[in-house]
Amino acid sequence: MRILGLAILGLVAGCSQSVQDYKAETPVLSLKEFFAGSGKAYGVLQDWRGRQTLRFTADLCGEWSGDKGNLYEVFYFSDGRIEQRHWRLQQFADGKITGTADDVVGNAQGQLAGNALYWQYVLRIPYDGSTLDVTVKDWLYLVDKQNLINRTSMHKFGIKVADLTLSIQQLEPQANCEALKMQVAELAAEAKIKVNPL
Template sequence: MWKKTSLAALLTLLLSGCSQSVSEYQNETPELKLNQFFQGTAKAWGVLHNWQGKQSVRFSAELCGEWQGGQGNLYELFYFSDGRIEQRHWQLQQQSDGSVSGTAGDVVGQATGQLAGNALYWQYTLRLPYDGDTLDVAVKDWMYLIDDDNLINRSTLHKFGLQVAELTLSIQRQDTNASCVALQQKIQQQVPQS
């Protein structure tokens, strides 16, 4: 009995010691400001791994952001290695205390997050197409600004409390003065007409 209790306590201690808090990055530079990094065009490349850690799909993406003060629109167009093309339009708000919120068409409810130093911790529920229906998964996003033009994003996807996939994404800022009209037109061409 003692061994089981001690082992459970040790595992709890080890697992709780593995979690991170965004506040740990408060002094890291350069400072991540969404309304600066996601202003204008960017390109992204990523890999999705399944629950076994095996690569399941690769993708590239075009991004473009437009901001007025702390409110922004971020347009994303994804090209997957299996031939799928998907789009997302984030409507974002960044507060002066570093808190972030947002909505998108395939996000259930509101996404929430917190900026600190070079990092953003961001969580939301994503509705994915699955086997002719949809599947809601909890997403935990960590973004780390490497330098003024490069950001690494690590996301874990969870269902019923279990991690079902992991995504690694690199985003490179392109033209901060670019308009988003061209990308909006490309996205509009991908949306099925009703």
């Protein structure tokens, strides 16, 4: 039985992937190149049973100064909700990525290799009149210079509770982000008022 258990464990371990598996893949993913200027995203959220629960589109716009960037996102959900996120990102020479956002607990940490990025963070989401912290495991794969596929799993207490599939297209690398930046700020202010009404 012990040998059988070790064999099963070896098979499971052999099925896991490392971002370094993709270091020879091209085109090479650089966040400061792909998430520069405007973009559009389309996604679906599935529960732990694989059942579709939400669809959404998102407008994105990124601004970079050297290896530090701001990525502004506005999400439009099929249930009528509109939400925002402002990522503050840094890309290091060795491919390491770090990021923070208002609804992210602590820092997001990741690694680029070839056409892929794997990163992980704890996301605080609205849930049943309160909030819920879930661990997000994010895989991003650059298909070509303008298109990226994002596969995400969300976990609570080590158990997968949801999956997310997202396609992102870069539209205009030189686009001005001021309009989306203002929309993100307005939505963030509205959210704070809802949480802390006068």
